[in-house]
Amino acid sequence: AQTVTQSQPEMSVQEAETVTLSCTYDTSENNYYLFWYKQPPSRQMILVIRQEAYKQQNATENRFSVNFQKAAKSFSLKISDSQLGDTAMYFCAFMDYRGSTLGRLYFGRGTQLTVWP
Amino acid sequence: GAVVSQHPSWVICKSGTSVKIECRSLDFQATTMFWYRQFPKQSLMLMATSNEGSKATYEQGVEKDKFLINHASLTLSTLTVTSAHPEDSSFYICSAEAGASGSYEQYFGPGTRLTVT
Numbered sequence: 001a002q003t004v005t006q007s008q009p010e011m012s013v014q015e016a017e018t019v020t021l022s023c024t025y026d027t028s029e030n031n032y033y034l035f036w037y038k039q040p041p042s043r044q045m046i047l048v049i050r051q052e053a054y055k056q057q058n059a060t061e062n063r064f065s066v067n068f069q070k071a072a073k074s075f076s077l078k079i080s081d082s083q084l085g086d087t088a089m090y091f092c093a094f095m096d097y098r099g100s101t102l103g104r105l106y107f108g109r110g111t112q113l114t115v116w117p
Numbered sequence: 118g119a120v121v122s123q124h125p126s127w128v129i130c131k132s133g134t135s136v137k138i139e140c141r142s143l144d145f146q147a148t149t150m151f152w153y154r155q156f157p158k159q160s161l162m163l164m165a166t167s168n169e170g171s172k173a174t175y176e177q178g179v180e181k182d183k184f185l186i187n188h189a190s191l192t193l194s195t196l197t198v199t200s201a202h203p204e205d206s207s208f209y210i211c212s213a214e215a216g217a218s219g220s221y222e223q224y225f226g227p228g229t230r231l232t233v234t
Contacts, residue, residue, distance in 0.1 A: 043155075043208060045225035091160060104151070105212075105223060107160045 002027045002094050006108035013082045013115055020067075021077045021111045023092030029053075031097040034068065035105070036077045040088040048090070051075065053097075082115045089113075119145050121213050123226035130201055130233055138196045138229045140211035146191035147213035151223065152184075155208045167194050201233045 003026045013019035025034070036048040051059045051068050058066050063083075067076045079086055089110045096103030120143040130136045140150055149168050153161040165181075167173040167188035175181045183205075185197040194213075198205055208230050212223040 042227070043210075044227045045161075045210065045212075047222065050222070089158075104163060104166065105161075109160045112158075 002029075002096070002106045004092050004094050004106050004108040006092055006111050008111045009109070010112045010114070013079075013113070015082055015084060015115055015117050017082055018078060018080045019082055019113065021079075021090055021092075021113065023075045023077070023108055025073050025075065025092070025094045025106075027073070027094065029096060033095040033097060034066075034075045035093040035095065036064070036066070036075075037091045037093060037107075038086075038088045039091065039110075040085075045091075049077065079113075084115050084117065087113060087115045119143075119213075119215065119222075119224040121147075121211065121224045121226040123209075123211055123229050125229060126227060127230045128232070130231070132202055132233055133200055135197055135199045136201055136231060138198075138209055138211075138231070140194045140196070140213070140226050142192045142213045142215075142224070145213075145215045145224075147194075147215065148191065149214050150188055150194040151212045151214075152186060152194075152196050153210040153212070155210060155228075157208075161210060164196075198231065201231070203233045206231055206233045 005024045032053045034051045038046045038048050049061045049064050063080045065078045091110045092108040094106045122141045124139045152164045155161050164179045165173045165175045167186045169188045173186035188194040210228045211226045
């Protein structure tokens with residue numbers, strides 16, 4: 001079974017600073033997807049960023065970027081210019097690749113990020 | 118973007134009664150829907166995967182007779198908690214994927230908070 005590990009239960013950062021959340025995973029698959037989801041206090045799951053394993057280039061979405069190290073099975077999330085609205089639980093997730101259909105998501109335990117003024 | 122709704126958003130029921138939670142994809146057809154359970158400050162736990170027109174696939178340890186899942190159409194899946202007990206109190210989240218459209222993304226509903234008294 002695939003496992004996803006987030007070793008930082010809680011993190012905090014000052015507004016406008018940069019923070020990096022860690023994630024490692026274990027799989028024997030070669031093709032897969034990786035995601036970072038954000039869950040604010042409303043508890044709505046929001047996709048932050050995704051990465052296809054076959055792409056060597058790290059994904060970037062505005063202030064959010066990842067450092068994908070396939071050999072090391074590492075997938076960290078960097079948040080630049082942190083904003084108060086970034087305060088949320090962040091989940092790293094792994095998805096099997098099954099052609100045109102989606103596989104299941106495997107979630108890490110989450111990292112609670114607090115951005116303070 | 119794709120929108121998934123859940124109804125109700127919050128429900129209180131008495132022990133021994135049944136409660137039904139609906140998950141709808143509003144602007145796309147979902148061939149596969151997923152049901153998760155989340156306890157406070159914990160990660161999402163996959164309960165079952167449902168495909169339109171077929172029986173749901175339950176994760177190990179999930180009682181299929183207690184958590185009835187029906188995926189009768191491409192836009193609606195329901196989770197019925199039968200003979201609910203206080204230990205069934207939790208936050209239930211559904212997600213939906215758009216099928217063989219090339220998308221590999223799951224779209225999450227806003228969740229349903231179930232309280233059993």
